[in-house]
Amino acid sequence: MSEEQIKNLETQFEARIARDEKIEPKDWMPEKYRKTHIRQMSQHAHSEIVGMLPEGNWITRAPSLRRKVALLAKVQDEAGHGLYLYSACETLGVSREELYEQLHSGKAKYSSIFNYPTVTWADMGAVGWLVDGAAIINQVPLCNTSYGPYARAMVRVCKEESFHQRQGYEIMIKLANGTPEQKELAQDALNRWWWPSLMMLGPTDAESIHTEQSMKWKLKRKSNDDLRQQFIDQTVPQAELIGLTIPDPDLKWNEEKGMYDFGEINWDEFWQVVKGHGPMNKERMKARVGAWEEGEWVRDAAMAYADKKRGQKQKQAI
Amino acid sequence: MSDKKNWPLWEIFVRSKNGLEHRHCGSLHAADEDMALENARDVYTRRSEGVSIWVVESKNITASNPENNGEMFEPAHDKVYRHPTFYDLPDEVKHM
Numbered sequence: 001m002s003e004e005q006i007k008n009l010e011t012q013f014e015a016r017i018a019r020d021e022k023i024e025p026k027d028w029m030p031e032k033y034r035k036t037h038i039r040q041m042s043q044h045a046h047s048e049i050v051g052m053l054p055e056g057n058w059i060t061r062a063p064s065l066r067r068k069v070a071l072l073a074k075v076q077d078e079a080g081h082g083l084y085l086y087s088a089c090e091t092l093g094v095s096r097e098e099l100y101e102q103l104h105s106g107k108a109k110y111s112s113i114f115n116y117p118t119v120t121w122a123d124m125g126a127v128g129w130l131v132d133g134a135a136i137i138n139q140v141p142l143c144n145t146s147y148g149p150y151a152r153a154m155v156r157v158c159k160e161e162s163f164h165q166r167q168g169y170e171i172m173i174k175l176a177n178g179t180p181e182q183k184e185l186a187q188d189a190l191n192r193w194w195w196p197s198l199m200m201l202g203p204t205d206a207e208s209i210h211t212e213q214s215m216k217w218k219l220k221r222k223s224n225d226d227l228r229q230q231f232i233d234q235t236v237p238q239a240e241l242i243g244l245t246i247p248d249p250d251l252k253w254n255e256e257k258g259m260y261d262f263g264e265i266n267w268d269e270f271w272q273v274v275k276g277h278g279p280m281n282k283e284r285m286k287a288r289v290g291a292w293e294e295g296e297w298v299r300d301a302a303m304a305y306a307d308k309k310r311g312q313k314q315k316q317a318i
Numbered sequence: 319m320s321d322k323k324n325w326p327l328w329e330i331f332v333r334s335k336n337g338l339e340h341r342h343c344g345s346l347h348a349a350d351e352d353m354a355l356e357n358a359r360d361v362y363t364r365r366s367e368g369v370s371i372w373v374v375e376s377k378n379i380t381a382s383n384p385e386n387n388g389e390m391f392e393p394a395h396d397k398v399y400r401h402p403t404f405y406d407l408p409d410e411v412k413h414m
Contacts, residue, residue: 027384076364083361087345090327096347097324153344160365299349303323306350 017217022148025091033217034092036210037147039108040219041089046103046110048082053287054118054280055127063121070167071124077164081157088149104289112270113200115278122175122182122189128168130190130197130235136161137231138201141221169238176242183243190239191247198262199270201228207267232260327376328354330361332368340372351375 001009010030016023023029052075059075062068086096102108113131118124139161142154175186202208202224214220222230232251239246250263272278325347331340343362348354354373362368382390398404407414 024384026381073364076360080361080364083346084344087327090345095324096327299325300323302349302353303325306353309350 014216017146021146022151023146024148032213036213036217036219037150038089038092038094040214041085041092041150042094042099042102043109043111045082045085045089045099046108047114048078048085049103050110050114050284050288052078052082053284054114054116055124057118058121058124061121062124067124067171074128074164074167077160081153081160084153084156085150088147088153091149100292104285104292106276106285109274111200112273112278113196114284115273115280116192116196117280120185120189122171122185123193125168125171125175125186126189126193128164128166129172129238130168130193131200132161132164132168133235134197134200134231136165137227137234142219144218144221146218172244173242176244186242187244190244194247195265195269196273198228198231198265199267201231203267203270229259232262236260325349325353328358328373329376329379330354330358331372331374332358332362333370334367335369340370343367345376348373 009028013023013028013030013033023033055071055075055078059068059071062071086099089099090096099108103110113134118127136158139154139158143151143158145151145154172186172190175182177183205211205223205225208224211220211223215223236246236251248263250261252261253259254261273281276282326349327345328348328351329345330343332343333340346354346357346361348357351373354375355371358371358373359368363371394400
């Protein structure tokens with residue numbers, strides 16, 4: 001194809017997206033669109049998969065059967081969400097093996113929030129309430145993104161995600177209304193998860209390198225700073241309602257703007273964790289790679305069994 | 319890893335309730351059709367979204383090419399006489 005032809009196709013392509021048409025797997029698309037989508041969708045899928053680890057940590061120690069079934073269901077949903085997203089990603093011509101390889105080798109990123117440890121039961125509350133809360137704010141606009149398989153996967157994810165946040169907040173309510181020790185656990189979890197949750201919505205707009213192109217492709221509908229503000233404005237009253245204090249001395253309601261002003265985010269910490277120096281980066285990858293490697297014989301056995309069954313069927317047919 | 323060892327890809331279709339058609343809802347990897355059905359149940363029907371599942375190995379699907387959409391679908395565009403609104407009726411005929 002000549003350069004002019006490609007330019008032409010690109011113009012038509014951008015016009016389709018501007019008209020809110022969806023792009024489907026076999027449609028022509030610019031290479032950059034394909035690459036950007038593989039990167040974002042796979043990062044998203046990896047985040048779901050690695051996101052199971054900090055919560056899986058507490059399944060066996062959940063304080064009641066009610067909490068245990070809820071946590072199990074939530075972690076299972078995350079596996080499901082990872083699978084929806086991987087399969088959506090594969091429609092762009094990348095294989096599952098390549099995607100796993102990128103995660104395991106450290107080439108692909110996942111959400112930095114999962115590189116923090118879950119040290120008490122209250123962390124299950126804070127993760128559901130704050131981390132899933134921030135994730136929902138990030139994800140809802142993606143239900144209308146331009147790439148069909150991604151948008152459809154996100155519709156399913158968002159439908160399922162709302163129970164995640166509610167179950168987390170319910171844990172926080174219970175603890176906040178419990179004994180002084182329990183309330184202390186809840187406050188401590190909020191103290192540790194608040195700032196990482198704000199960082200989860202991404203670098204400030206000035207630092208965000210992909211924003212402009214992503215807005216055009218509807219991979220992003222609102223800027224990181226707008227999403228962060230939305231998260232803060234919605235979460236602060238929820239904390240107040242259950243008598244917990246947001247760990248930010250600069251946080252205060254700005255009457256004029258109709259939103260909260262908040263303190264400076266420690267972006268050095270964010271970039272440190274992104275670069276692999278968070279408290280749990282090594283541990284998470286070790287667990288993930290370990291699960292993959294130790295599961296190899298199971299995958300091979302299943303494949304060998306499937307081959308054997310196929311062989312028997314063929315023999316019977318003769 | 320060699321190709322032989324990798325679980326193939328399956329397309330999953332779910333009927334949400336009797337009376338409705340099976341609809342494509344995504345794909346997954348599985349060693350064989352039985353495992354594909356079991357995995358599809360866990361991945362796509364965790365909240366009673368289905369009463370019936372079809373699994374088809376992805377390589378068995380033949381798809382039309384969007385680049386040929388012109389010759390494939392455009393011939394139908396100028397056949398307005400296939401639609402009821404093409405036909406003129408007196409206003410007195412309320413429903414037909």
